[in-house]
């Protein structure tokens with residue numbers, strides 16, 4: 130466990146130990162308590178800065194902050210992006226965000242709440258992606274646009290010979306919608322079945 134490192138206070142190589150203690154880290158102006166791991170000089174008892182331990186503690190503080198605010202985790206952001214077959218840069222372009230924004234979020238930077246809401250909308254309303262494509266699709270390569278459209282239609286379960294889909298808004302009683310969501314029903318699929326049955330088409 131013990132490792133000899135330079136102590137700026139003792140001005141020599143010293144034995145150190147790693148301690149855990151609760152510290153408060155500021156994250157976006159908010160004080161977040163976190164169980165920090167800190168390297169301490171055995172000789173003088175002062176803390177010695179340790180980049181790896183500090184990064185670990187900061188990551189924990191970010192995690193706690195995300196939990197408190199109900200923010201998406203970096204892994205969740207990545208899987209939203211991947212569900213549409215987009216590159217990090219492609220998603221940033223589609224959203225008209227800074228080029229490296231998504232890259233930063235997926236690597237642990239904490240997103241602001243407005244960006245978080247947009248990412249949630251992407252996840253929960255694939256139709257929203259179609260609106261974005263209509264608005265910002267010109268920033269993407271035509272092949273990427275086509276791939277995203279295909280993914281959205283797959284997610285919406287729109288598939289027939291024409292491969293074409295339209296977006297319809299449907300109003301439901303909240304309890305019914307909640308129940309359907311709980312059962313993980315695909316509303317588009319259910320509606321398509323019901324319509325086919327009602328209209329007598331196969």
Ligand SMILES: [Zn+2]
Pocket residue numbers: 136137138139140143170171172173174175
């Ligand atoms: Zn020391």
